[in-house]
Amino acid sequence: MRILVVGAGPAGTRCALRLAESLPAARVTLAGAEAALPYDRVALSKLLTGEAEVAGLITHPLAALRGAGIAYRPATPIAAIDRAAGAAVTARGEALRYDRLVLATGSAAIRLNLPGAALPGVVAYRTLEDVQAIRRAAIQGARAVVIGGGLLGLEAAVGLAARGMKVTVVHAVGWPMERQLDATAGELLTRRLGLRGIAFAMPASTVAIEGATRATGVRLSDGSLVPASLVVMAVGIRPQVTLAEAAGLAIGRGIQVDDAMRTSDPAITAIGECAEHRGRCIGLVAPALEQAEIAARAIAGEAVAWAPRADAAALKVSGTAVWSAGDIAAANAESIVLRDEAAESYRRLLLRDDRLIGAVLYGDTADAGFYLDLIASGRALGGRRQLLAFGPAHWREAA
Template sequence: MAISRTDPEAGARERLVVVGNGMASLRFLERLTERAPGRYDVTVVGAEPVAAYNRVLLSSLLGGEVDEAACAFRGLDWYEAHGIRLLTGAPVTAIDRESGLAIVGETHVLPFDKLVLAVGSTPIRLPKPGMELPGVITFRDLADVAAIRKAAVEHARAIVIGGGLLGLEAAVGLARRGIDTTLLHVMDRLMERQLDHAAAGLVRRAMEARGVKVRLKADTAAIEGRGRVERLRLSDGTVLPADLVVMSVGVRPSVALAREAGLATSRGITVDDRMATSDPRIFALGECAEHRGQIYGLVEPAYEQAEALSRHLAGEAASYLGTALSTSLKVSGLPVFSAGVVDTPEGAEAIVLSDPGAGLYRKLLVEDGRLIGAVFVGDVAEQGWCKALIRSGEPVGAHLDDLMFGRPAAPQTLAA
């Protein structure tokens, strides 16, 4: 089915096509409809069969703590109420920049005056033997959760490869289902980009307390089995039995669509401070976008990009200048926060409070009187303040005690 280039209902409104209906796309649409209601004739095309949902809750969904309905953001009525046409289960296969057309499948044609690419990223599979075997599953979307649940039958033995955020979440979700779960990580500590050794040690203890076996410096050599997964072999010769292998070793920005359309790409789709690509009619945001050489795989930068782009397309002056990365999560119920620098650089001072027995750890990294990094485990009450200080570069000296021990409570007023 083709859509005519002249849509009588749209009138003189500019035609805006948004490719992708994930969290970044939805945040952009929410902000655009607030700032410029009715200005654009909007069509959104999502490759997944459902509307945008909360990927942050996938591990809770896997573990049975929430159901699929709890992961939903906006119902179809919201899109309809804002005049947004939503196509689901319909990947865009090509972009004809010369004619201003987005091609859906083989025959569905969407004309555009402006186009936003929010196509996200694709999970990486290690280039090792056996990755094609049934039972090797990535952990990225609702379909992956359904596949993992199907494979995680009673008495199954699961191995999760990858000690980053998603790998930890997948392992915890499996353990909550009563599955014998082992987490493998090739580095010497979990979440090495966000945590130092002491903090990572506390996280490991929390994982193990929930029944997840953790093996560090574990390099996968191959996955083996006849017809499906039966075991995993490490490079040191260790063989681990497995019925299910969950791959969580990172993602790659989805750039194929942009590259085939002739847009500038590097590791991601190259954008400027207005989130514009090399074609000024086409924009990109979220995990697929590369801004000033940086690719972000977290929700906060995607939301900040969506904010900037919505303002720009609403006619406001707006620029995205980058995001100071931070991570805030709960690992097996243990609050964890990190921002800025994690390991102490030369010339910086590390101020540390550690109580392993209580599962409490705080480290502040200070350089030239300014906060450049923070790692908290167990109590993250001051995380917002830390993020603000790192971003502003404000002198931190007068705040160190409060950041480390918490701000004193306001005195109670005695009743008359």
């Protein structure tokens, strides 16, 4: 059996490895658009700050891939899928035949279509090459703007500040990371990042990138100009579905898959951020890897099903622990709030029908696993509700 995996991100690489293990007679090819060996995208912030270099991010050296029986094809973007012929065609026109095809094309960073967005000095924050471009453009003492105050935007801002740049984050909402944090935690984080020299323009929207031959600043909708020689766009991601769409597969926001990660064509599987399962696309690495495992087992003939779990997100780089999980903007939810101003710690727990449905932890995130377990299991709190905010130790004592 010829198996072709398209996309050598975490999902594609994991799936190729599992397939090579479980189907030793199969010919597994892993074709990736990027030139590098498979690397740890989650750790790109360390490359940005200079805590790590490229070699330290590589997760699968060539020898390991070869040793596992995988034919690795870097710098090989797939341009088309010919389903009738059972072949994927590379951008150079080479046809790679497959019996089973796995699409693991991930997401691309959204680039705002603003005047000046194509100027040199305007970059995204998604790939190794993006971070290398940011590092080349980052000048100590110069000014940078990060458009977008979500998880990735803040990570980029902290990284640029660590490189000695004066950073302003332009964010459309009144506090950063509004999808993970409530207003109180957002304010605490804004203050904390302010102490590290990061300024915020919020709520604010960008209308243009100014500059003749390269970016010199960002124009906001109130007419003001934030000067910047480097502009990082971190305004969200979009599943990469063009290939699948052109091949006529069923598409929503992502490539639609069933519980075994099969697309509308039974010979084609989709996993990771490019896939849409029951109306949802994932945006984190843990579920992408789970999907890769499930897909490999399904292709090997097992009856398996992927079931999503509650998402949790943590900001890795603020110098303050920040974590949230579940539904933190639920309507009709009750809140339990515990706040210690001196210790700069805050937690908000959201409850509905005597169950924990969401949690925001700021400052002290040691109990994150406890809350995630309660959210994921959907267990009733019973008589212990009043102990919930104090974490697992009191909870167990009362059991």
